[in-house]
Amino acid sequence: MKLILPTALQLERALALLMRRDVEAETQPVATRCRFAAAGSYFGGDGPTLAWVGADLPLAAYLGAALSLVPADAARECVKAGDLDGTLRENFAEVLNVSACLVTRNDGGRLALQQPAFGDVAAAALLPPATARMYRALFRVEIAGYGAGLMGLWGVA
Numbered sequence: 657m658k659l660i661l662p663t664a665l666q667l668e669r670a671l672a673l674l675m676r677r678d679v680e681a682e683t684q685p686v687a688t689r690c691r692f693a694a695a696g697s698y699f700g701g702d703g704p705t706l707a708w709v710g711a712d713l714p715l716a717a718y719l720g721a722a723l724s725l726v727p728a729d730a731a732r733e734c735v736k737a738g739d740l741d742g743t744l745r746e747n748f749a750e751v752l753n754v755s756a757c758l759v760t761r762n763d764g765g766r767l768a769l770q771q772p773a774f775g776d777v778a779a780a781a782l783l784p785p786a787t788a789r790m791y792r793a794l795f796r797v798e799i800a801g802y803g804a805g806l807m808g809l810w811g812v813a
Contacts, residue, residue, distance in 0.1 A: 658762040659707055659811030661793045667758065667807070671797065674754055675722045678800035681807075686792045690806045694740065695779040696752035698759065698767040707759040707767055708783050708810040709752060713738070715797055715805025716774075719751045720744035728802045745774050759811050789813045 662670070668681040692710035699705050711719065714735050721731035724747050734740050740748065749772045756767045773782040784790055791811040798804035 657765070659791060660760045660762060661791050661809050661811055662758050664795055667795055667797070670755075670758060671719070671799070674751065675719070675799055677722060680798045682796045684794040684796050684806065686794050688794055688806070690794070690808065691776055692779040692783060692808060693776055694745075694748050694752075694772070694774050695782045696749075696755065696772045697770045697782055698756055699770045700761065700765050700767055705770060706761075706812050708808075709755050709758065710779055710783050710808045710810075711748070712805045712807075713740070714803055715807055716740060716748045717744055718799045718802035718805060719797075720747035722799050722802050723747045723751060731802060740774060748772075748774075759809060783808075784810050 664681040664683045668679050672679040690712050693713035694716035695710040697705045698707040717731040717734045717740055734744055752772050753769045756769055759767055773779045790813055793809045795807045797807050
């Protein structure tokens with residue numbers, strides 16, 4: 657089994673459909689430093705963890721807000737405070753759930769959200785270590801009317 661990470665255009669289209677607004681995604685060097693504040697792990701059923709998605713605090717807040725039309729100012733306040741409120745956590749967890757379709761398997765199997773994590777420490781503990789042998793992709797994602805941030809994707813090699 658091989659995992660296939662999305663291109664910037666595929667990520668853009670998937671998030672635009674989910675958010676019902678314009679989204680721009682741009683590939684970044686995977687060595688770009690980023691503090692992921694929210695993350696999710698994915699598995700293929702009964703087996704081990706196969707993929708991960710992480711977002712920095714601004715992107716997690718903006719995606720969570722845009723999903724249910726929470727005003728952008730509320731998301732910006734959470735970013736200033738350094739943490740997502742309960743509504744944005746719940747909304748971003750749903751973004752993570754739907755994001756299972758971003759990473760595809762060449763054997764036709766599906767991935768499902770295994771576990772979400774919120775906060776720098778929890779997200780860092782959930783995500784694979786930098787030394788792990790993985791497929792990796794990093795994107796700068798901008799949601800029209802909200803703002804931009806970074807999203808990382810990992811899949812087992």
